[in-house]
Amino acid sequence: MSALWLVLIALGLLFLRQYVVVVLAVVVGYVYMVWGDGRLENIVLDGWDALNQDVLLPIPLYMLAGAIMAEGAIAERLIRVMRALAGPIPGGLAVATCLSCGLFAAIVGSSTVTLLAVGAIMYPALLQAGYSKSFSIGLICAGATLGIIIPPSIPLILYGVMTATSISDLFLAGVGPGLLLMGLFTAYAVTTNWRRRTGTWQLRELLDSLRGGIWAMFMPVLILGGIYSGQFTATESAAVAVMYALVVELFVYRKLDLRGLLRVSTETTRLLGGLFPVLMMALALNKFLTFEQVPARIVESLSAWLSSPTEFLLMTNVLLLVVGCIMDIGSAILILAPILQPVAEAQGMHPVHFGIMMTVNLEIGYLTPPLGLNIIVAMTAFRENFWFICRALLPFIGLMLVGLAVVAAWPDLSLFLLTP
Amino acid sequence: MKALLAAMRRAEVLLTTTAFVVLIAVIFGDVVMRRVTGSGIVWARELGVFANIVLTIIGIGLASSDGTHLRPRVFDRLVPRDWDPAMTRIQEALTAIAFGTLAWIAYGVVQETIALDDRSIVLRWAVWPIQLCLPLAFAAGFVRHGIFALDPALRPGDRGEGDVP
Numbered sequence: 001m002s003a004l005w006l007v008l009i010a011l012g013l014l015f016l017r018q019y020v021v022v023v024l025a026v027v028v029g030y031v032y033m034v035w036g037d038g039r040l041e042n043i044v045l046d047g048w049d050a051l052n053q054d055v056l057l058p059i060p061l062y063m064l065a066g067a068i069m070a071e072g073a074i075a076e077r078l079i080r081v082m083r084a085l086a087g088p089i090p091g092g093l094a095v096a097t098c099l100s101c102g103l104f105a106a107i108v109g110s111s112t113v114t115l116l117a118v119g120a121i122m123y124p125a126l127l128q129a130g131y132s133k134s135f136s137i138g139l140i141c142a143g144a145t146l147g148i149i150i151p152p153s154i155p156l157i158l159y160g161v162m163t164a165t166s167i168s169d170l171f172l173a174g175v176g177p178g179l180l181l182m183g184l185f186t187a188y189a190v191t192t193n194w195r196r197r198t199g200t201w202q203l204r205e206l207l208d209s210l211r212g213g214i215w216a217m218f219m220p221v222l223i224l225g226g227i228y229s230g231q232f233t234a235t236e237s238a239a240v241a242v243m244y245a246l247v248v249e250l251f252v253y254r255k256l257d258l259r260g261l262l263r264v265s266t267e268t269t270r271l272l273g274g275l276f277p278v279l280m281m282a283l284a285l286n287k288f289l290t291f292e293q294v295p296a297r298i299v300e301s302l303s304a305w306l307s308s309p310t311e312f313l314l315m316t317n318v319l320l321l322v323v324g325c326i327m328d329i330g331s332a333i334l335i336l337a338p339i340l341q342p343v344a345e346a347q348g349m350h351p352v353h354f355g356i357m358m359t360v361n362l363e364i365g366y367l368t369p370p371l372g373l374n375i376i377v378a379m380t381a382f383r384e385n386f387w388f389i390c391r392a393l394l395p396f397i398g399l400m401l402v403g404l405a406v407v408a409a410w411p412d413l414s415l416f417l418l419t420p
Numbered sequence: 421m422k423a424l425l426a427a428m429r430r431a432e433v434l435l436t437t438t439a440f441v442v443l444i445a446v447i448f449g450d451v452v453m454r455r456v457t458g459s460g461i462v463w464a465r466e467l468g469v470f471a472n473i474v475l476t477i478i479g480i481g482l483a484s485s486d487g488t489h490l491r492p493r494v495f496d497r498l499v500p501r502d503w504d505p506a507m508t509r510i511q512e513a514l515t516a517i518a519f520g521t522l523a524w525i526a527y528g529v530v531q532e533t534i535a536l537d538d539r540s541i542v543l544r545w546a547v548w549p550i551q552l553c554l555p556l557a558f559a560a561g562f563v564r565h566g567i568f569a570l571d572p573a574l575r576p577g578d579r580g581e582g583d584v585p
Contacts, residue, residue, distance in 0.1 A: 011495075013514075014492060014494065014495050015495045015498070015499075016507070016510055016511060016514055017491065017495075017496065017507055017508075017510075017511040018491070018511065018514060018515065018518075019489040019490060019491045019515060020489070020490040020491060020492065021480075021489060021490070022514070022515055022518040022519075025518055025522060026518065040525050041525055041528055041529050041532070043522070043525060044522070044525050044526045044529045044554060045529055047554075048529070048551065048554065051469075051472070051473050051476070051477070052469060052473065053469065054465045054468065054469050056469075056472060057443070057447060057465075057468055057469065057472055060440070060443065060472060060475060060476065061443070061444065061447065064440065064444075232451070235447060235468075236447070236450075236451045238447075239444060239447035239448040239450075239451055240448070240451060242444050242448070243444070243448050262433075262437060265436075265437050265440050266433055266436070266437070266482065268440075269433075269436040269437075269440065269475060269476075269479040269482050270479065270482040270483050270485075270486050270488055271483075271488065272475065272476045272479045272483075273476065273478075273479025273480045273481065273482045273483035273484075273488075273489075274480075274483040274488045274489045274490050275476075275490070276476035276477070276479065276480075277476075277477070277480050277489075278490055326492060326494045327492055327494075328490055328492070330490065331490055331492070370494070370497075371492070371493060371494065
C-alpha cells in the first residue's frame with residue numbers, strides 16, 4: 001500500500017509540473033519516512049556524501065570544454081574539412097554532414113547544439129544540392145545524437161557514477177558503437193544518394209581546411225589517446241581538455257574573449273545546476289536502496305522469473321525505448337541504471353557493455369515522439385511541423401534500432417578496447 | 421522583486437565562476453605537477469571536490485533563474501491550455517515549498533556539522549563553510565520560485581530541455 005502511495009505521489013507531482021529534482025526529493029523523503037529511520041536530515045546528508053566524491057569532477061570539466069569549443073567557428077571549420085574529404089564520393093554532402101555531426105558532437109558533447117550548429121550550415125547546402133527535405137532533416141537530427149555515445153559523453157559518466165563502473169572503460173567502450181552508428185548513417189546516405197556527387201578532390205582545399213580544423217579535431221584524440229595510453233584518468237583528461245580548449249579558442253582561433261568566456265562558464269553552470277541536484281537526490285535514493293538490499297532482492301526475484309539472458313535483453317530494451325520516449329536521458333540513467341545494472345550483471349552481462357547498450361537505447365529517445373528533444377528543436381530550426389519531422393526520422397530510427405541490436409548482441413564491439 | 425532577482429543572480433554568477441576557476445586550476449595544476457615533479461598536489465582532489473560542490477549547488481539558482489531545471493512534460497497535455505496560468509502558479513508555489521523545506525533541513529545538518537566539528541580529511545578544513553552552500557542555495561530557490569509564484573511575469577519560461585550534454 002505504501003508503495004502505491006509513493007507512485008501516486010510521484011505521478012501527482014509530475015502532473016503538477018514539478019521538476020525532477022523536486023519529485024526525487026519528495027520520493028527520497030517518503031522512502032526515508034516510511035521504510036527508513038524517519039530522519040529527513042538523511043536526504044541532505046546522503047546527498048552531501050554523494051556530491052563529496054571526486055568521481056563527479058569530469059562532468060563540469062568536460063561540459064565546460066565542450067561549451068568553449070562550441071563558442072567559436074568550430075562547426076564551420078569541421079564542415080569544411082568533411083566537405084573537402086567526402087564531397088566527391090556518392091552522397092558526399094550527406095556523408096560530410098554525418099561525419100561533421102559525429103565529430104562536432106564528440107567535441108561539444110551536446111545533441112541540440114550540434115543540431116543547430118551543423119544544421120544551420122548543412123541544411124541549406126543539402127537542399128541546394130538537391131537532397132530531399134525529409135532526408136536532410138532526418139540525417140541532421142539523427143547525426144546530432146552521436147555525441148551521446150562517442151566519448152567524452154556525460155550520460156556515460158552518469159552511468160559510471162551511479163553503478164561504480166570505470167568511466168575510462170566506458171569511454172573506450174563507446175568508440176565501437178559510435179563508429180557503428182556513424183557507419184550505418186553513412187552507408188544509408190551513400191546508398192540512397194548514389195548519383196549525387198559534388199566536384200572532385202582538391203588537395204589544396206583539403207590541406208587548407210585541415211589547417212583550420214585540425215586543432216578542434218585533435219581534442220577527441222587527446223582525450224581518448226590520453227585515457228587509452230594510461231597517461232590520464234577521466235578527471236585529468238577533462239582538465240587537460242578544458243585547458244586545451246581555452247588555448248585553442250583564446251590564442252589559436254581567437255574567437256573567444258574574457259566576456260565570452262564568462263558567458264560560456266555561466267551557461268555551463270546553468271546546465272550543471274539543473275543536473276547535479278537530480279544527481280544528488282538519485283544518489284541519495286540509490287544509497288538507501290543499496291543499504292536496504294533492494295537491488296539484490298530485485299535481482300533475486302527477476303532471476304527466478306527470467307528464463308534466459310536474451311529475454312532480459314529484449315525486456316530491458318523495450319522498457320528503455322518506452323522510457324526514452326517520455327524522459328530525458330540523464331534522469332533515465334540516474335533512476336534506472338542502479339536498478340537494472342545488477343540484474344544485467346546477474347544475467348552474465350559485462351557492466352560496461354550494459355552501460356553502452358543502455359546509452360545507445362536512450363539515445364534513440366532524442367528522436368521519438370512525443371518528447372524527442374531533437375524533434376522539438378528541429379521544429380524551430382527547420383520550420384517544419386512535428387509529424388513531418390517524425391516521418392523524416394523513421395528510417396534513421398530504424399537504423400539506430402539495427403545498431404542497438406548489434407550493440408546488444410555483440411559485446412566485443414564495445415569491449416574490444418578494454419584491457420582484460 | 422526584479423532587483424532582488426538580479427542581485428541574487430549576480431552573486432551566484434560571481435560565486436560559481438570563482439568556483440569554476442578554482443576547480444580547473446587545482447585539477448590541471450595537479451596534472452602538471454605530476455608530470456613535472458613526479459608527484460601531484462595531495463590536496464588538489466579535495467579542494468576540487470569542494471569547488472565542484474559550490475559550483476553545482478549554487479548553480480541550482482542559475483538553473484532556476486533561466487528555467488532550465490529538468491522536467492518531464494508527459495502530463496502537460498492532459499490539462500486544458502486555459503489552465504496554464506493557474507498551473508504555473510501552483511507549480512512555482514510547490515517548488516518554492518520543496519526548496520524551503522530542503523533549506524530548513526540543510527540548515528539543521530550544517531548546525532550538526534558545526535557541533536561535531538567535522539573536518540575534511542586532507543586539508544583539515546572545517547566542513548561547514550562549504551556545506552553552508554546547501555541551505556543558502558535551497559533558500560535562494562525558495563525565494564526565487566516564491567517570487568515566480570507571486571508574479572509569473574518574472575518567470576524565465578520553462579526551458580527544462582533535458583539536454584544532458
